[in-house]
Amino acid sequence: MCTKLITSLTVGILFFICSNSFTMAAGHPDACSLLTTAQISAAVGVTFGAGESSTEGAVCQWIAAGPSPGHGKTLQVDIMGQIGNMSGVDRFNAAKQKIGNQSKTPITGVGDEAYYVNDDPKFPVSNFTSINVRKGNTAFNVHLSGMKVAEVLPILKTLAQQAASKL
Secondary structure, eight states, X not given: OHHHXXXXXXXXXXXXXXXXXXXXXXXXXXXXXSSOHHHHHHHHTSOBOOOEEEGGGTEEEEEBOSXXXXXXXXXXXXXXXXXXXXXXXXXXXXXXXXXXXXXXXXXXXXXXXXXXXXXXXXXXXXXXXXXXEEETTEEEEEEEESSBHHHHHHHHHXXXXXXXXXX
């Protein structure tokens, strides 16, 4: 009896995970198609390599090129897809809630709605500074690490505007 219960639970959990992975990937644009390597390199001022797609196109990551790969700079675009009953827009709205010392600052001129998610101000280098954007029924996040927070914010806005223009 216990073995049947464990087997049933395992199959149910795997079905849930697989169905949500499919739902998350379905119906969203390819994250790598929202920005070009040239746009990223021009905005950051450093040459980046080609974007690497993962999670069935929901995530794309570009790493700065050079003798010391990455130079600590990485740009990532994440499409906020459906997870369970939460749409990408629901996830965008839920992420507006303040967590710990992070600040969420609304900005204008990007998509239909956007806000910065800023690091704890006591950290001088951006480890988690990003911009969350909603345009229509699509929500995405652009994250840039390896630079000072003050430098990252205008770059994120520029890249988010360029990405949103393709939706």
